[in-house]
Amino acid sequence: MKLQLLVGVAVTPLVLGLAVLPQVANADSLVAAAASVPAGEGVYGRVTDANGAPLPGVEVTAQGRRAVTNTQGEFHMTGVSGEVVLQARYIGLPTATQSVRVQSGQMTSVVLALGAAEATSVADVVVNGVITEGVARSLNQQRNADGTINVLSADSIGRYPDPNVAESLQRVAGIAIQRDQGEGRYINIRGAPSAFTAVSVDGVAVPSVDPGTRAVDLDTLPSDIVSNVEVSKTLLPSQDADSIAGAVNIKTRSPFDSRRLSLSGYGGASYNDYGGEDIRGGLTASNVFGANEQFGGLLSYSYSRTNRRPDNVESGWTKMETPDGEEIFALEESLFKDYETERTRQALTGGLEFRPNDATRLWARGSFAKFEDDEYRNQLLLTYDEGDMVAGSNSRKATFDNVTVERQLRHRTQVNEITTLTAGGEHIFGNGAVLDGSLSWASTEQSYPNRNELLFRSKLKPSVTYDFTGDHYEPTYSIFSTQEHMDASQYGYRETAFRSNTTEQEEVSAQMNLELPSRFGDQEVTWKLGGKFRSRDVTADEERFRTRRAGDGPSQSYADLLGDSESRNYDYLLGHKFNNGLVDEYFASARDLADRRMPDSVVSDYEAQEDILAAYGQARFDRGATSVTVGLRVENTKFEGSAPSFVVDANGDEVYSISRVDRDDTEFFPNLTVRHSFSENLIGRFALTRSINRPEFNQIVPRRVEETDGSDISYEIGNPDLKPTLSNNLDFGLEYYFDGLGVLSANAFYKDLSDYRYTLVYGEEVTIDGVVYDAEFATPINAPEGHLMGIELNWQQKFSFLPGWASNFGVFANYTYTDAEIKTAEAYGGRDTFQLPGQSENNYNLALFYENAGLSARLSYTKRSDYLEEINADDADFDLLVEGREQLDFTASYDFGNGIEVFGEAKNLTDSAGVKYYGTRERTYEYEKFGFNVFMGVRFKY
Structure with missing residues (x-):
């Protein structure tokens, strides 16, 4: 497995070799390294697989700094400068490293591709199936999130006979569903009433359909429109507070x-x-x-x-x-x-x-x-x-x-x-x-x-x-x-x-x-x-x-x-x-x-x-x-x-x-x-x-x-x-x-x-x-x-x-x-x-x-x-x-x-x-x- 790194405006490809992500050093040395670099310098960009599809949840580290790619495979990292060794870790694929030059006082654009075309056999790729690809995407996002989340990818949803989003979510730890005529309608997260969960689509809060509750009828939303579903069981200050049990964000596909x-x-x-x-x-x-x-x-x-x-x-x-x-x-x-x-x-x-x-x-x-x-x-x-x-x-x-x-x-x-x-x-x-x-x-x-x-x-x-x-x-x-x-x-x-x-x-x-x-x-x-x-x-x-x-x-x-x-x-x-x-x-x-x-x-x-x-x-x-x-x-x-x-x-x-x-x-x-x-x-x-x-x-x-x-x-x-x-x-x-x-x-x-x-x-x-x-x-x-x-x-x-x-x-x-x-x-x-x-x-x-x-x-x-x-x-x-x-x-x-x-x-x-x-x-x-x-x-x- 190789990592392809594209840097700068010219986007020059560099072929990277395999490397093992080093064990974390003591906290004092990492803080000292990071403190020596002005905050306005760093890298930003995205990480994809060998086919160009974005990889969410990739952990990118350098000089004691850490960034995690979002659902579009995008990340940015400040506080690094000079000769920077980028390390990319994704469960299911080998870890890779590469040095890149970051100019003083500037943000440098990068594109990292895990699983370069030079991989010669299926054995080079750990993730080689539809189910395992979905699992890998979910686990990487969960592992690197700051709070406690669960993620369902479209690949994972497609492997279950679930016609709507409520039925898909019943597979997640701590989630049960309430049914109408045998089909899931509402979800209960961690035993809480269904109204204790807020639902959004692409970050837009969805009002309830049923006037008798704030809970959203998830049987209205078919599962096949979903790119992934993120369930936040602990909230950050940047998230709406109206989710005692958890917040569900349904993300649709992107071109x-x-x-x-x-x-x-x-x-x-x-x-x-x-x-x-x-x-x-x-x-x-x-x-x-x-x-x-x-x-x-x-x-x-x-x-x-x-x-x-x-x-x-x-x-x-x-x-x-x-x-x-x-x-x-x-x-x-x-x-x-x-x-x-x-x-x-x-x-x-x-x-x-x-x-x-x-x-x-x-x-x-x-x-x-x-x-x-x-x-x-x-x-x-x-x-x-x-x-x-x-x-x-x-x-x-x-x-x-x-x-x-x-x-x-x-x-x-x-x-x-x-x-x-x-x-x-x-x-x-x-x-x-x-x-x-x-x-x-x-x-x-x-x-x-x-x-x-x-x-x-x-x-x-x-x-x-x-x-x-x-x-x-x-x-x-x-x-x-x-x-x-x-x-x-x-x-x-x-x-x-x-x-x-x-x-x-x-x-x-x-x-x-x-x-x-x-x-x-x-x-x-x-x-x-x-x-x-x-x-x-x-x-x-x-x-x-x-x-x-x-x-x-x-x-x-x-x-x-x-x-x-x-x-x-x-x-x-x-x-x-x-x-x-x-x-x-x-x-x-x-x-x-x-x-x-x-x-x-x-x-x-x-x-x-x-x-x-x-x-x-x-x-x-x-x-x-x-x-x-x-x-x-x-x-x-x-x-x-x-x-x-x-x-x-x-x-x-x-x-x-x-x-x-x-x-x-x-x-x-x-x-x-x-x-x-x-x-x-x-x-x-x-x-x-x-x-x-x-x-x-x-x-x-x-x-x-x-x-x-x-x-x-x-x-x-x-x-x-x-x-x-x-x-x-x-x-x-x-x-x-x-x-x-x-x-x-x-x-x-x-x-x-x-x-x-x-x-x-x-x-x-x-x-x-x-x-x-x-x-x-x-x-x-x-x-x-x-x-x-x-x-x-x-x-x-x-x-x-x-x-x-x-x-x-x-x-x-x-x-x-x-x-x-x-x-x-x-x-x-x-x-x-x-x-x-x-x-x-x-x-x-x-x-x-x-x-x-x-x-x-x-x-x-x-x-x-x-x-x-x-x-x-x-x-x-x-x-x-x-x-x-x-x-x-x-x-x-x-x-x-x-x-x-x-x-x-x-x-x-x-x-x-x-x-x-x-x-x-x-x-x-x-x-x-x-x-x-x-x-x-x-x-x-x-």
């Missing part, structure tokens, strides 16, 4: 990744165990042009369409008194859902860049992602608590007379859109100072163009027995034997409901950073100062309509609206499916006949504006093998929100008004981050940081919203006094990097939480503004105390030390243990200490891979333990928990060596279900299965 005409793409289709089809495809084109190839352009498009037909049963539990006078757990209702869902995902990214030299770059980048879920849901609803319990019933088996039986078709269309635009530049001055800035705009929109419901009720009031004594996931229900629900002649029109809503979030931001090398006494110190302004506007508008007039119902009978296909859920026969076309025609004609529901169509609306002004300063210096960053960030938050409200006056009349909230908070975020190299391979890290999570917009505005699910009615009310959650964080860890390609690491963390924000659900009868509501009532409040702590263990290694065929195997394994709790200001149901919602105690990932010549294969397993989703203020038996889930996936590919690669993916081979339960697993609330998926496709690259 300067290859610096030539480049075309790549893929396409394929799949088989779904539960029916339907899955097609995916993507194309990326980029090129550089101009007299000196100083301009670059890139365009990328991705498309996928999936049909999903999961089986789903929901059971609403309560406590009832039997005719015998005994209190038991009993079902209020059973809801059987037969889904037909078409889910499409599209993404478009583009970029223009101008790099007249290695000291200057300007860019404009944009991305657009659209997620659409078009869902028909045939439902059978059994309502027990409107009937009469029969004597002899118990908590596992009960019989009810006069059970209400209903059939419903819901047609719901959900559309999520995420758009980001950014323009900026960076320049390295002759004295080594670096100035960068950007202007950005980001917009998200979640809309439900239609949420239409048609409900029929049977005249029959049968006796129904349910039995959970056997399989509590799939209990028996007597009605599927007696089949009263199958008598179509007994159903009459009950209700038509229409609901549409749109939530838009728009954020503009501007930031500037100045990095300035200097001398503080006899110590070389790099100062970094900056400021940022972010302004986000949120608007939410909802409309609700309903009619129960018989004359507004369909002209057809219930039976005439049914099709020929049976509607099944697991082994339960629900009846026949509705004819979607006929029902949609009825919806179109009936919408204008329905009455607007007031005040529900008004009180759901709200507006909010949040302005954040931030400034920071940090200093970074090296003392021998130790790098220290110390600094302070200050963020001022101004918030204004308003929502319509209806209150009942003394005369019993509803009075309309606008309720408003205004907030102004300033918080300080001190930071100390230390990285120490005990040796070339053993790295230690320590960090003391502070971070924040601001309240969700819909929780802080003063509004009250009614929600219905089947026959259940609940109310959500905002809390204008809600405080942001603050966290003081302690992190420390050790990482040992193997000489071949791998790492063994342990990272411990402790987060001291104040004013943790959680939602309590209260019982059946609630008084609000003088009105008594017979429904559940949920409101967010702060818990004064809380903590989150744990440890991450991670092992990645290619078994190159083994003989023969065994050397082609490797392993990825990680385990995270977390312990967390919150302590409330008052007791609820005799409790004042709770598990942290969203926190799994155990999280595992294990993958075994094989790579030889053009063949790559990986078998991966992931699992997380149970976690709390919702706290019940009245009774711990009705805390809502999510059952832990495991999944086994497999992917394999063969590269023919001519730019063509065939691949196959198998997902959820364990046929794992999604389960929620109240209190104990036997009281199953939701049981949903998705089946497995097999995907085959072709990739190409030019």
Whole structure:
């Protein structure tokens, strides 16, 4: 292996020999060497592989100074002069050195190419496979970062059967995902709630799509638009402070990744165990042009369409008194859902860049992602608590007379859109100072163009027995034997409901950073100062309509609206499916006949504006093998929100008004981050940081919203006094990097939480503004105390030390243990200490891979333990928990060596279900299965 070094304006190639990176000398001698050179002298440039692709995470050292290349392979180093010996170290490639002359008082431009064309055989290159290339890029960036980070490269992402960014991130140590219909949507880092993680695309903060949380719906973003994903688990002062758990930055591709005409793409289709089809495809084109190839352009498009037909049963539990006078757990209702869902995902990214030299770059980048879920849901609803319990019933088996039986078709269309635009530049001055800035705009929109419901009720009031004594996931229900629900002649029109809503979030931001090398006494110190302004506007508008007039119902009978296909859920026969076309025609004609529901169509609306002004300063210096960053960030938050409200006056009349909230908070975020190299391979890290999570917009505005699910009615009310959650964080860890390609690491963390924000659900009868509501009532409040702590263990290694065929195997394994709790200001149901919602105690990932010549294969397993989703203020038996889930996936590919690669993916081979339960697993609330998926496709690259 050789290192090619290009120096100066003429860019003269020099062929370098191999060298071993020397052991770090004592700190005093290194500091003395660095102090003898003026800070304005040094080198800047980039490091590439033999094909010209940038190498991120390369450690470049000289005269006691150290620099690390960014994702574009760029670096700059000040404080060196004269005859400088540059040393470049990259895990997976041999270390190389070379002398270069740096003129006094000047910054000298260099280009280093690891893996020169003179390498004569594959044996010269340690990194020689798609999986190992991805691992090498990730490990080098992680090893040389100042803080604790994890990196997923595009190569690594492509080796897993993960259609979106959330699914890709579940492979990272300490990250678990929350799913919707079996597909990952939100991430939990280190057991923290999903809202504790900020997400950005190319450095642009992405507003949430879902108005109910600040967490970003990562299922909207397909994984194939990604160049790499960087997860910062400890923050620096230069980063936004709103990431208690971690910050995720999704970086899209750059035309300067290859610096030539480049075309790549893929396409394929799949088989779904539960029916339907899955097609995916993507194309990326980029090129550089101009007299000196100083301009670059890139365009990328991705498309996928999936049909999903999961089986789903929901059971609403309560406590009832039997005719015998005994209190038991009993079902209020059973809801059987037969889904037909078409889910499409599209993404478009583009970029223009101008790099007249290695000291200057300007860019404009944009991305657009659209997620659409078009869902028909045939439902059978059994309502027990409107009937009469029969004597002899118990908590596992009960019989009810006069059970209400209903059939419903819901047609719901959900559309999520995420758009980001950014323009900026960076320049390295002759004295080594670096100035960068950007202007950005980001917009998200979640809309439900239609949420239409048609409900029929049977005249029959049968006796129904349910039995959970056997399989509590799939209990028996007597009605599927007696089949009263199958008598179509007994159903009459009950209700038509229409609901549409749109939530838009728009954020503009501007930031500037100045990095300035200097001398503080006899110590070389790099100062970094900056400021940022972010302004986000949120608007939410909802409309609700309903009619129960018989004359507004369909002209057809219930039976005439049914099709020929049976509607099944697991082994339960629900009846026949509705004819979607006929029902949609009825919806179109009936919408204008329905009455607007007031005040529900008004009180759901709200507006909010949040302005954040931030400034920071940090200093970074090296003392021998130790790098220290110390600094302070200050963020001022101004918030204004308003929502319509209806209150009942003394005369019993509803009075309309606008309720408003205004907030102004300033918080300080001190930071100390230390990285120490005990040796070339053993790295230690320590960090003391502070971070924040601001309240969700819909929780802080003063509004009250009614929600219905089947026959259940609940109310959500905002809390204008809600405080942001603050966290003081302690992190420390050790990482040992193997000489071949791998790492063994342990990272411990402790987060001291104040004013943790959680939602309590209260019982059946609630008084609000003088009105008594017979429904559940949920409101967010702060818990004064809380903590989150744990440890991450991670092992990645290619078994190159083994003989023969065994050397082609490797392993990825990680385990995270977390312990967390919150302590409330008052007791609820005799409790004042709770598990942290969203926190799994155990999280595992294990993958075994094989790579030889053009063949790559990986078998991966992931699992997380149970976690709390919702706290019940009245009774711990009705805390809502999510059952832990495991999944086994497999992917394999063969590269023919001519730019063509065939691949196959198998997902959820364990046929794992999604389960929620109240209190104990036997009281199953939701049981949903998705089946497995097999995907085959072709990739190409030019």
